[in-house]
Amino acid sequence: EAQVTQNPRYLITVTGKKLTVTCSQNMNHEYMSWYRQDPGLGLRQIYYSMNVEVTDKGDVPEGYKVSRKEKRNFPLILESPSPNQTSLYFCASSFFGPQGGYGYTFGSGTRLTVV
Amino acid sequence: GQQVMQIPQYQHVQEGEDFTTYCNSSTTLSNIQWYKQRPGGHPVFLIQLVKSGEVKKQKRLTFQFGEAKKNSSLHITATQTTDVGTYFCAVTGGGNKLTFGTGTQLKVEL
Numbered sequence: 729e730a731q732v733t734q735n736p737r738y739l740i741t742v743t744g745k746k747l748t749v750t751c752s753q754n755m756n757h758e759y760m761s762w763y764r765q766d767p768g769l770g771l772r773q774i775y776y777s778m779n780v781e782v783t784d785k786g787d788v789p790e791g792y793k794v795s796r797k798e799k800r801n802f803p804l805i806l807e808s809p810s811p812n813q814t815s816l817y818f819c820a821s822s823f824f825g826p827q828g829g830y831g832y833t834f835g836s837g838t839r840l841t842v843v
Numbered sequence: 844g845q846q847v848m849q850i851p852q853y854q855h856v857q858e859g860e861d862f863t864t865y866c867n868s869s870t871t872l873s874n875i876q877w878y879k880q881r882p883g884g885h886p887v888f889l890i891q892l893v894k895s896g897e898v899k900k901q902k903r904l905t906f907q908f909g910e911a912k913k914n915s916s917l918h919i920t921a922t923q924t925t926d927v928g929t930y931f932c933a934v935t936g937g938g939n940k941l942t943f944g945t946g947t948q949l950k951v952e953l
Contacts, residue, residue, distance in 0.1 A: 761941070770849075770931065770945040771886070778939060786940055818885060825939040831876055831888025832941065 730755045734819050734835035741809055741842055749804045749838050751819030759825040760802040761786070761832070762794065764815040771818065777802055778825060809842040816840075847934050849944030857952055862919040864947035866932035873935050875915045877906060880946070881928040889917075922951050 732753045741747055753760065761776035763786075773786030777796040791813055793805040802821075806813060816839050820832040848867045856862050866875065874893045878886040890899055892908035892915060899906045903926075905918040919926055929946040936942045 759939070763943075768945070771933075771943040773940055773942065776939065776941075784939070787942070820886075825941075831878070831891060832886070833888070834885040837885050 730833070732819055732821055732833050732835035734817075734838050737836065737838060739838060739840050741840070743810055743842055744808050747806050747809060747840075749806075749817060749819075749840070751802045751804065751835060752800050753802075753819075753821040753833070754800065755821065755833065756799065757821035757823055757833070758799070759823065760796065760819065760821045762792070762802070762804045763818045763820065764788065764813075765818060765837075766815050774804070774817075776825070809840075811842045814840060814842050847932060847942060847944045849932055849947055851947055852945065853948045853950070855950045855952060856922050858923060859921050862922050862926070862949055863916055864930050864932075864949075865914065865916050866934075866944050867914045868934060870913070872912050872915075875908060876933040876941070877915075877917055878931045878933060878943075879928050880931065884928075886931060919949075922949070924951050924953065927951050 735750045758779045762774040763771040765771050772788045774792050775794040777783045780799050783794050818837050819835040822832045823830045850865050876891045877889040880886045890906050895912050896910045897908040903920045907916045929948045931946045932944045933941050
């Protein structure tokens with residue numbers, strides 16, 4: 729089944745403790761992206777990647793890191809999480825990105841709470 | 844970055860009534876996508892519009908792209924409880940960013 733897999737689905741952590749949210753897709757998509765979703769603010773793009781070893785900042789990159797060492801994986805790293813990073817996070821992938829004419833496939837989401 | 848306004852923020856309808864959500868941009872758009880997110884779920888791609896004045900239909904859903912490519916609408920005819928969720932438009936910004944509107948939350952009452 730074609731899908732984007734995120735792990736974990738739920739995570740509660742403490743301020744300052746480094747964490748990684750994994751994202752993997754099995755559709756051979758070039759483009760991958762991370763979004764956070766907060767009430768009243770919709771989905772905001774954190775980082776995106778057009779292909780292996782190519783990453784770019786989205787609209788809210790502060791406090792986050794990403795890497796794209798393999799085409800299928802795009803982990804999101806929070807080096808020192810803070811409470812304002814408590815949110816619902818989605819990973820998404822597509823062929824060629826938003827200009828390519830294909831919609832994004834989203835993962836099921838990771839609900840992160842930083843206390 | 845690219846910004847798009849989406850209205851209304853919330854809409855409650857009786858089952859069988861029609862529903863419309865609108866997205867508006869101050870700049871000309873290259874394309875616009877629409878997504879649906881069920882409560883507790885993840886966004887699911889519905890459609891992409893590219894051409895000026897384009898109209899596309901999916902069963903009871905009608906998608907329209909304005910002539911000036913600055914606005915778009917999603918219209919649902921005769922809503923059903925399965926239509927409940929939040930509908931987002933999304934537009935392409937510089938550098939291959941995809942920017943989402945704030946969404947319209949639809950509730951359907953029996």
